[in-house]
Amino acid sequence: MKCDRISALPDSLIAMILSYLPIGDSVKTSVLSKRWEFLWLEVSRLDLDAIKYFSRDEEALARFMHMFLELNRGSSCLQKFKIKYAHKSHNPRLLSILSKKIKNDDSINDCNKRVMEWITEVVHRGVQHLDVEAVGIIQSYPGFKNIMYSPSVDFLPKYVYVSKILVSLKLVNVGLEDPKFVVSLPSLKIMHLENISYKNHGGLLIIKMLISASPVLEDLTLDFPDFTEPKEIVFWQEFSFSVPTMPKSNFDLVQGNYFTWKPEEMDLTNVPRCMKSTLVYVKINKLITKEESGIKVVNYFLENSAVLKKLTMFLTHSSMVIQEPESYMKLLTSTKLSRNCQVFIH
Structure with missing residues (x-):
């Protein structure tokens, strides 16, 4: 039973x-x-x-x-x-x-x-x-x-x-x-x-x-x-x-x-308080790479985030490495305020 x-x-x-x-x-x-x-x-x-x-x-x-x-x-x-x-x-x-x-x-x-x-x-x-x-x-x-x-x-x-x-x-x-x-x-x-x-x-x-x-x-x-x-x-x-x-x-x-x-028209001079002390992860779903402004957005986060650990970006064009080598290299060589920050490009 x-x-x-x-x-x-x-x-x-x-x-x-x-x-x-x-x-x-x-x-x-x-x-x-x-x-x-x-x-x-x-x-x-x-x-x-x-x-x-x-x-x-x-x-x-x-x-x-x-x-x-x-x-x-x-x-x-x-x-x-x-x-x-x-x-x-x-x-x-x-x-x-x-x-x-x-x-x-x-x-x-x-x-x-x-x-x-x-x-x-x-x-x-x-x-x-x-x-x-x-x-x-x-x-x-x-x-x-x-x-x-x-x-x-x-x-x-x-x-x-x-x-x-x-x-x-x-x-x-x-x-x-x-x-x-x-x-x-x-x-x-x-x-x-x-x-x-x-x-x-x-x-x-x-x-x-x-x-x-x-x-x-x-x-x-x-x-x-x-x-x-x-x-x-x-x-x-x-x-x-x-x-x-x-x-x-x-x-x-x-x-x-x-x-x-036009993304370049956005003012990125002011730095929010959270970026200086608490921001640890950034994910950019669609990065605009055909214009210089796309790189500026990435640099904005890397250069102003003191405790950032990881920045992940998804490119709008998968062939960027071949078609836009200069833009790709700029992403890889961007100055980072946080030495421990890892950058991932997809």
């Missing part, structure tokens, strides 16, 4: 195991026995792919979330909430192509409104890790993933700006706006913002506000496809804020072909 070792475990450990299962499988365990009936409500992680329900039965997802939040009221164990959902496009031609599959705009708006309400509720209940990704409806169907379109924007609930418990905030394709009140994120250690829309083009102001309100921030990743002036990217030269606890930061300065710019 086989021994049921799992049932011998304490409820807290079983709930932890259920947290790593797809939520549908966790709910199914409720029929095993009376003891298991509500154990799935004690999961610490909730990972929802609302896109799967959008084309089938979004009401089922709404009923599930309503039940989960109602039964968990006052005793929520939820620590991480991750959701991926679809938002509509403003491209009527593409929408007409998929008209048989896509719900009407009212249905889409209702779904998005619910998602924002769920985010507000879980943050209010003290969730520590919030991960939100919006995917355009057009791109959620096979064959349309690479089509450019203008999505609508769902702005993050303002309650998120004052969470005292939030430790990690990861956002993709959503909107941020100035909440018009003092932002306070005293526990936030991780902040990843990718392809964010900023209301009234106030991106730099909002980013400054968020970072300044996060005194223990350790890991920062920013993606800037929405900015039209590259000079704005070097915002640390203009802002006086500093986060001494942040050893890791990643800035994706330019992505795609949204605009044409």
Whole structure:
């Protein structure tokens, strides 16, 4: 006779195991026995792919979330909430192509409104890790993933700006706006913002506000496809804020072909405080090597980073060694302030 070792475990450990299962499988365990009936409500992680329900039965997802939040009221164990959902496009031609599959705009708006309400509720209940990704409806169907379109924007609930418990905030394709009140994120250690829309083009102001309100921030990743002036990217030269606890930061300065710019126009004379004392790793994903400015960017980091240990750069043209030997040699012979710094070229 086989021994049921799992049932011998304490409820807290079983709930932890259920947290790593797809939520549908966790709910199914409720029929095993009376003891298991509500154990799935004690999961610490909730990972929802609302896109799967959008084309089938979004009401089922709404009923599930309503039940989960109602039964968990006052005793929520939820620590991480991750959701991926679809938002509509403003491209009527593409929408007409998929008209048989896509719900009407009212249905889409209702779904998005619910998602924002769920985010507000879980943050209010003290969730520590919030991960939100919006995917355009057009791109959620096979064959349309690479089509450019203008999505609508769902702005993050303002309650998120004052969470005292939030430790990690990861956002993709959503909107941020100035909440018009003092932002306070005293526990936030991780902040990843990718392809964010900023209301009234106030991106730099909002980013400054968020970072300044996060005194223990350790890991920062920013993606800037929405900015039209590259000079704005070097915002640390203009802002006086500093986060001494942040050893890791990643800035994706330019992505795609949204605009044409001349890198040499960027002022690289001011040296941020972090480069003199804490910057240890730099990764340049797409180095522009056809112009002298590409070399200047590399030299800027090497000549001003006192404790830099590793600089990795990925060239935009793999044949640079043959076609541009002078530029390649300049990269290899750049003056380094940190003698221990290693340079890797790919």
